[in-house]
Amino acid sequence: MPVYQAPVADTLFVLNDLLGIERHSNLAAFAETSPDIVEAVLGEAGRFAEDVFFPLNQTGDREGCHRHEDGSVTTPTGFKQAYNQFREAGWGGLSADPAYGGQGLPHTVAAAVNEYLSSANMAFAMYPGLTRGAIAALEQHGTQEQKQLYLPKMIEGIWTGTMNLTEPHCGTDLGLLRTKAAPAGDGSYRITGQKIFISAGEHDLSDNIIHLVLARIDGAPEGVKGISLFVVPKFLPDEAGAVGARNAVSCGSIEEKMGIHGNATCVMNYDGATGWLVGEADKGLRAMFTMMNEARLGVGVQGLAVSEIAYQNAVAYARERIQGRSLSGAKAPEKRADPIIVHPDIRRMLMTIRAVNEGGRALILWTALKGDLFHLSQDAKEREAADDWLGLMTPVIKGVLTDKGFDNAVMAQQVYGGHGYIAEWGMEQYVRDARIAQIYEGANGIQALDLVGRKLALNNGRAVQSFFAEVGAFCEAHRADERLSPFTKGLKKGLNDLQAATLWLMGNAMGKPDNAGAASTDYMHLFGLVALGYMWARMAKVAAEKLGDGSATDPAFLEAKLVTARFFMDRLMPETAAHLARISSGSTSMMALDAAVF
């Protein structure tokens, strides 16, 4: 019964009208990003998501993955066939390096495609999603040999990848990890230990599974400075690179979890498995963060993606379900009641979700473009600015868009009333699926600490000062423009609160780090509102200009942008003041109770 249609028109508005990605066509990846080509790619990706991934979303949730006695795991009915279609269509290599068989399109375009795939079937989209993270780590830290051996097959999708970090006693604090790596004398290592929560750890979709595993080489220092990254294939490739002997790594069990049942979350046992070092010994955390940052942006995309499909279904229901009459007089007098979309409180929920989704889509693609520029630009200043933006926005996108994505899924479910609680309508699955995005790849509290404790201070605050300057300049430039002043006014107010919070942190957190920890989650959300508000103000500018100069081909779409931008400023931006008030209340009452008193 659920519906899904990829929001191609909105993506195109962001890529073409807001970002104007074609102006980067001097960079190889952007050579073929004319509006026509991008529209064709996105249209095809959208149809693929709708036709192939989406029909398996509810069935995959119900059936789940199954582990058999021999340790093998089968994915839900239909997944294998759909994965083959995905692989054959080449979607896995969309933005991968052409040197290894990729199509070499910008990551910006791939991020849009990932949104569609994750909306249509988040649990399924994780299989190729984790592969992309592993590809990124090998591309940047692997030896030439490793790249030649693994990348072509992973990009083609006949091999998939995983990330193995967490152990039963250690998640956030990787310094505690115990998995061992013993040199075998031939350049390889024997990996021994147990990893948990390994998404796509074992399954039947690919011929081989390439595990990237954090472990401690015998004699390495304690803590995070003694951790190395290893590549541990399920089947050891033979000399020709074909699948060879089974390695000593196996799935011990599948976790029973709240959602994403279509993805196999495995306990992985390494019993002297053969692995090879990736990057330098004891520098595994650095390599791991390559995967992690990629993955964190991908998780932010999941937050948006689930929010988007939940929104689309809530809208469809709100248009069809009749119940009560509009407070301002019957809107469908020919029916026994009005469709519930006439009721302000239903609108409140739909508009809130819409404002976060469209703003979030812009922020993700804006940030993905920075990622491409960081990798490709010939201009050192541009690369530096892009890197600054990426560092700042990665925790914001991960933390804020997944928190809001979950809240939005809950709101969309609420639109359905009692039916929202019933499995067949599909809404409760979105809530269960969206929930994990707040937790994995660094729980959102960790994202907030990364922002406040690390990213703010980097390079003497260069990144955050640039952001303030950019947003402030935009507000100033359009302050007198009466079409835009409603937006710049709201944005400026939010920016002022964010700057005040930043100043408060500078004055109060250096000497008392608990004040930083106590402020962190509020600060991250305050930052997110300003970042989203900036996107909205810029989208309003584009919409107003296109409406003003008569170049609009779809004026209703642009008018809706202006309304939604206004709603964002009316209803979401006011939260910045509450965040500031909480932040500047400090940590005293938060930290005063003895642990025993709770």
Add this chain to the structure above:
Amino acid sequence: MPVYQAPVADTLFVLNDLLGIERHSNLAAFAETSPDIVEAVLGEAGRFAEDVFFPLNQTGDREGCHRHEDGSVTTPTGFKQAYNQFREAGWGGLSADPAYGGQGLPHTVAAAVNEYLSSANMAFAMYPGLTRGAIAALEQHGTQEQKQLYLPKMIEGIWTGTMNLTEPHCGTDLGLLRTKAAPAGDGSYRITGQKIFISAGEHDLSDNIIHLVLARIDGAPEGVKGISLFVVPKFLPDEAGAVGARNAVSCGSIEEKMGIHGNATCVMNYDGATGWLVGEADKGLRAMFTMMNEARLGVGVQGLAVSEIAYQNAVAYARERIQGRSLSGAKAPEKRADPIIVHPDIRRMLMTIRAVNEGGRALILWTALKGDLFHLSQDAKEREAADDWLGLMTPVIKGVLTDKGFDNAVMAQQVYGGHGYIAEWGMEQYVRDARIAQIYEGANGIQALDLVGRKLALNNGRAVQSFFAEVGAFCEAHRADERLSPFTKGLKKGLNDLQAATLWLMGNAMGKPDNAGAASTDYMHLFGLVALGYMWARMAKVAAEKLGDGSATDPAFLEAKLVTARFFMDRLMPETAAHLARISSGSTSMMALDAAVF
């Protein structure tokens, strides 16, 4: 693995120190509410919840209820035996009328007991919970005969009850309901139609199930003015009141739902079932609201209850799980890492939940006491004031405590990191269970409309003006008291925002009702914060006094009250300003989009 311990000490603090219920001992129900007796009752209830209900919470969730081919339904393993223990111990009749076999204790005490039972096993506690609602409706609207026939067995618990309102096409808008009642000529009616979402509609716990059913008598007016309430027993009682012939009512299916799997949510088919009118013909909504108001407070209790058990488990985990080091230096240097309760962001979550729970418990019991006074007081003014408070606070308690209860369950789950997403830890069940409380008995958006559209204006705003006067007077009386000024200051700020929002509504919603609808949810939450803040300020006063005059037997408990009150003012109360800003932004941007554009 989950834990639960009934918070008896906190309940006693509210009942004895905050409310001083013993001072009402002139009223029959309060004759036996000395601190000793109340402590004994609550202690026993707590142990019963812990020992009998709680062990079946996770198993009941996993196993769920099953419908068999003959339409019978079995509850999860152990439920029937536990229900028998519940019945034999007399917990179902705790506050019921002694004339029909009840124990006649105040509803205030019963509300506390319900919290414990709902924490321990929400899905299970609903079986007796719905019975209490049906008892209330029959007590107030049934004939003497009906009372004699049904009440003793329902109070004893050998018969249970249900509420049958919703139909597939009609939930909120009961005017659309289609179930028919045809007079049989002998004073009874033949009821025909389908009801959905009927909690405890069919099960194996009791000898008979007494359905209270809304239906339309042949020829009755359309809309809500043609609805009547009927009592429709599963088995027709014979002349001696014993279970007789099977009535033509049956469970067509059990809904597959997100949570509360231990409760059978049934589609109920009425195929010419025999029923009898309860109360006057066509006045069924009024009788239904008796059940409904009772039920709405009960649902608010569920919000608190799930939040409380989620809190207790999150605290236990945060004390045990070691990960990372305190920002202010190692707290457990003998271990490889500190327990995560040292981290401010973990504290933020725990303290937030704690502040809502303890404030919510006070607000529920304060309101339950008003309910008892409304029924029992000899003083007309006191009854009027109690009724005003009840009318105002019923939607606030239902809407706010269930929204916050859900948010809290989500936060408690977040404390567990990845383990929170795994079923065996139990946290994800609390999230799934808590979710329904925001939806049923009138979705929270409906609570908000009830508050803004109905309760505010009743009797020219008498209730809300009394509330403002009471809270304002408290702030004024303690403004100069330096022990209390931190609390009265925060409360006064919240009250000012609430009054400003109320004035805004008076000025802007009369002529434009969409402004009321657009404001409603924010207004309800703003109201809730002030109501909770009032509870916190009053609790702080009690704690400060007891600490000051040396009468404290547990000073750590009272100091914690002061800290938590301060946290409430620091971290929760600032949200009132954001609510006010959103409310006064009006409905323009919310309502501007054409339904087709979404």
